[in-house]
Amino acid sequence: MEKAYLKRIVDSQIEERLQRIGAVLIEGPKWCGKTRTSEEHCSSIVRMQDPAGNYSNLRLADAQPSLLLEGDVPRLIDEWQLAPVIWDAVRFEVDERGVPGQFILTGSSRPPKNPVRHSGAGRISRLSMRPMTLFESLESNGSISLRDLFEGKEVKGRSDLTIKDLALTLIRGGWPASIGSDEVKATGNMKDFIDAVVNVDMSEVDDIKRNPDTVKKLLVSLSRNISTTAAITTVEKDMSGDDDTISEKTVSSYIGALRRLFIVEDLQAWNPSVRSGTSVRTSPKRHFVDPSIAAYMLRTSTQKLLSDLETFGLLFESLCVRDLRVYSQIMDGEVFHYRDGYGLEADIVIRLDDGRWAAIEVKLGSSEIEKAAKNLQKLKDTVDVEKMGSPSFLLILTAGEYGYRRQDGIYIVPIGCLKD
Numbered sequence: 001m002e003k004a005y006l007k008r009i010v011d012s013q014i015e016e017r018l019q020r021i022g023a024v025l026i027e028g029p030k031w032c033g034k035t036r037t038s039e040e041h042c043s044s045i046v047r048m049q050d051p052a053g054n055y056s057n058l059r060l061a062d063a064q065p066s067l068l069l070e071g072d073v074p075r076l077i078d079e080w081q082l083a084p085v086i087w088d089a090v091r092f093e094v095d096e097r098g099v100p101g102q103f104i105l106t107g108s109s110r111p112p113k114n115p116v117r118h119s120g121a122g123r124i125s126r127l128s129m130r131p132m133t134l135f136e137s138l139e140s141n142g143s144i145s146l147r148d149l150f151e152g153k154e155v156k157g158r159s160d161l162t163i164k165d166l167a168l169t170l171i172r173g174g175w176p177a178s179i180g181s182d183e184v185k186a187t188g189n190m191k192d193f194i195d196a197v198v199n200v201d202m203s204e205v206d207d208i209k210r211n212p213d214t215v216k217k218l219l220v221s222l223s224r225n226i227s228t229t230a231a232i233t234t235v236e237k238d239m240s241g242d243d244d245t246i247s248e249k250t251v252s253s254y255i256g257a258l259r260r261l262f263i264v265e266d267l268q269a270w271n272p273s274v275r276s277g278t279s280v281r282t283s284p285k286r287h288f289v290d291p292s293i294a295a296y297m298l299r300t301s302t303q304k305l306l307s308d309l310e311t312f313g314l315l316f317e318s319l320c321v322r323d324l325r326v327y328s329q330i331m332d333g334e335v336f337h338y339r340d341g342y343g344l345e346a347d348i349v350i351r352l353d354d355g356r357w358a359a360i361e362v363k364l365g366s367s368e369i370e371k372a373a374k375n376l377q378k379l380k381d382t383v384d385v386e387k388m389g390s391p392s393f394l395l396i397l398t399a400g401e402y403g404y405r406r407q408d409g410i411y412i413v414p415i416g417c418l419k420d
Contacts, residue, residue, distance in 0.1 A: 022094030044071035131174030142419035159416030173292025279341035
């Protein structure tokens with residue numbers, strides 16, 4: 001029996017764009033729900049991976065792609081990148097028809113760059129889709145809204161999630177097929193997912209054969225360095241060990257392939273205007289699109305996380321990054337981290353297109369809340385507010401129970417209360 005559809009935050013973005021532009025491209029990793037969500041918005045479907053007729057859709061794409069575009073609109077072209085010629089066919093058809101809402105394309109990887117292919121600007125609007133946030137999986141009660149925080153509204157809430165619940169969400173991840181599953185089933189699902197990435201997807205993404213053992217070593221090393229600014233050289237040394245030598249060029253190539261599969265999604269550094277003499281670091285933080293990838297590669301479990309708070313904290317930070325990326329996207333926002341030459345850091349900075357920004361520290365427990373609050377105040381004093389504007393809010397995101405505003409104006413918000 002098929003699971004009931006759980007609404008996704010991206011649903012409203014799809015609807016808005018279909019009303020104003022000819023086609024929408026939804027990109028994200030396999031298994032994050034792109035096809036199921038697109039089915040909620042389309043009137044007909046063509047699946048490029050359909051084995052019927054010996055993959056006749058793929059053969060037809062090579063011969064006469066325009067035939068695949070015939071059907072009720074919006075027409076869903078699922079996994080379009082398997083037949084890259086579809087891109088220009090869609091762009092041309094959108095121009096010919098001259099009305100919005102014609103096509104939805106989904107893609108689980110970015111095809112190799114083609115100098116002939118048009119960018120699609122003005123015809124095809126891109127949307128990123130990630131695994132489900134805690135609010136989408138109905139685990140966050142949504143009593144505190146990110147939008148309300150940016151609008152200066154008073155917020156408060158109480159999370160229903162225990163620390164054990166959060167440990168399970170890290171193991172299970174935001175993959176729709178695993179929502180509601182127990183730990184054993186969720187781990188089995190992750191094994192199948194990783195096996196496909198390691199043994200098939202990494203070599204198919206650009207038709208370059210890659211060594212599965214090297215892919216595994218890379219995934220393990222990135223997992224060990226989750227939520228850190230580990231350099232490529234650090235990852236390379238970690239992978240090489242005592243007996244093996246893996247070049248920096250190979251590591252970079254493999255990470256590039258993981259990015260094109262939407263598996264790796266590093267957190268870029270925020271580079272604001274700051275007071276004179278402050279040197280801002282630009283290294284990205286290592287993250288996967290979902291922290292469950294790191295949890296699986298580290299062979300951890302709910303029980304192990306509860307006794308290893310350092311690993312738990314790093315994975316928890318990655319979960320918060322995942323959710324805030326989704327919540328901020330609908331507000332035309334991007335997520336960064338901050339670090340300067342004096343060692344001052346902020347785990348997460350959200351910057352909206354209209355210039356508003358907010359700084360966030362992530363803390364699993366309550367023991368470091370005061371230190372985090374001082375860091376946030378110091379960051380506020382470091383940023384040149386005449387150029388950047390004052391922060392819309394300063395916030396400490398926690399695994400705790402209560403959400404409230406402190407006397408110094410800093411918000412304490414449990415991840416189990418947060419929504420877009």
